[in-house]
Amino acid sequence: MSSNARKDIHNSEVPLLCISCEARHRGICGALTPTELIELSKQTSKHSFEAGRPISADGESIHRYSNILHGVVKLAKLTSDGRQQIVGLQFAPDFLGRPFQARSDYDVEAATEVQVCSFPKDSLDRLTKLNPELEHRLHAQTLKELDEARDWMLALGRKSAAERVASFLFFIAQHIHPEKNETGGGVHFDIPLSRSDMADFLGLTIETVSRQMTKLRQGHVIEIINNRTISVADMAKLKSVSETNIN
């Protein structure tokens, strides 16, 4: 195919910003031809956000899309009286933004320190019309987000507090150590959320999250190094706790 031929360019032609970017291969930019990538990169800019800072707010009109370069982003919904539910967590090299729609339906906030590469909505929307592979990648990410959302619906609707917290830790562990799937290995990692964010993600209160963390520690399922860092000796055990009611 001609697009394959065009991909065979010198590395020096790859925009500087993109050279070490995960999104260039695994993210949506992997769908772009070198020409398209160069074109788009002329309009990109890099932004950083401290943990807790809004990236965009619900109802706000959005003129730019982004790729996450580094960090964890939370998508949240609010009730009119201020209760909050985190409805998605995104990691590099995820795409941020709602295609085909001017407004954002969620609050988008940095959970940790976050770096994104952003570009004008119009540019990508135009490219999407020309390059079907781009929409395919966006669609694939949407399907992944849908699967995750539905997994969490099961947790929110049917799992106990203990199972939810264990499910969350398992989810995070898998994102950080994808290889140790359920091969029973040990894992050591940072939780990218505060207890408050964990509560908002799990549909619980801070206190309940804290109590369940303590129980997991007492049950030797996890070791709490400090508030943010934990160690899991046996992933299979954690997974089992995440699916078993009554202790």
Add this chain to the structure above:
Amino acid sequence: MSSNARKDIHNSEVPLLCISCEARHRGICGALTPTELIELSKQTSKHSFEAGRPISADGESIHRYSNILHGVVKLAKLTSDGRQQIVGLQFAPDFLGRPFQARSDYDVEAATEVQVCSFPKDSLDRLTKLNPELEHRLHAQTLKELDEARDWMLALGRKSAAERVASFLFFIAQHIHPEKNETGGGVHFDIPLSRSDMADFLGLTIETVSRQMTKLRQGHVIEIINNRTISVADMAKLKSVSETNIN
């Protein structure tokens, strides 16, 4: 465009099955050129399912996709110990099936009597590669499902039993009377789910759903004609109950 010219065909050329099908315009088939529609229709078949019957099971390999012609389909997830959570409800002319993946991740069951029009997975996957508008429609439906899933995450994680039941009734009322959005009008409709399915959708027990229905009746928010049929005098009031904690 040539595809527009080709759309200008005689009605007699539209496959019989498709003539009165919602999916032909509002569903994914609206993306097909007449030639493609005729081609695909040669491989379609119509199927009926009684309420409660499985359409496909979790983990089962799927060889056909479907469009819903009539009825309501529920997508459910199960924990290993048998707890169930309904993670999606689909109505005509929604598309049923998971693109780019051989297995189904959910139990798919008829909630009411259901009719679908099904066709081989391969055929649609092939068409998707040729016709980008098709993937665009699939993507649009996936985004809609994602929005709904996230709305329910907010309900499951942060709303009280009373709010959840009211939210559910509001959701159904809107699907059946899309025009009476929140213009305060009255509405009369059938709930497409049993109390048991409502409970599995709302992350509650049958008894709690029943009690909340009674409370809504006593609060003159709804009138219960019979188990399945209710009447809402004031949609704005129902909506308000669906977002307000503490009564």
Add this chain to the structure above:
DNA sequence: CGTCCTATTGAAATTCTTCAACACTCGTGG
């Protein structure tokens, strides 16, 4: 060393579930 912020722990209050009994509808068969 005090302050701020985050997290933990305890006890009481609340919500929802569980268990149990009962009611209603509908179809079948005596």
Add this chain to the structure above:
DNA sequence: CCACGAGTGTTGAAGAATTTCAATAGGACG
């Protein structure tokens, strides 16, 4: 025509899980 049983939904009371309120702990920083 009525009795019976199955399926579905309702209601009550006791129990369990989670929240709420309140107090304390621990770490980071000036």
